[in-house]
Amino acid sequence: MSKVLRKLNRSVIKDPVKARDFNRLNIFFACEQCSYFQPQDGKCNLGFPNEVHKMDAQLKQYYMSGSFAFCRYSELD
Secondary structure, three states, X not given: OOHHHHHHHOOOXXXXXXXXXXXXXXXXXXXXHOOOEXXXXXXXXXXXXXXXXXXXXXXXXXXXXXEEOOOOOOOOO
C-alpha cells in the first residue's frame, strides 16, 4: 500500500467512556485542560494538531457517540 493511501486511512482513535464515569469522575479530555495548551493562540506547545481535542469538539463527539479522542501526550498540572 502506498504512503498516500496509508495517510488517508489514518484517523484519530476514540475511546468509549461510560456516561456514569463521565458524570461522576473528573475526566481530563480536552486541550484546554492540558499543560501544553497555549491559551493565547489555542495551539499545542508540542506542535500537534489539536482541533479534534478542543473542549467544544470533544463534547460534541461525546454527545454523538459516547467516546473521546484522548490525547496520548496530555500533561496535567
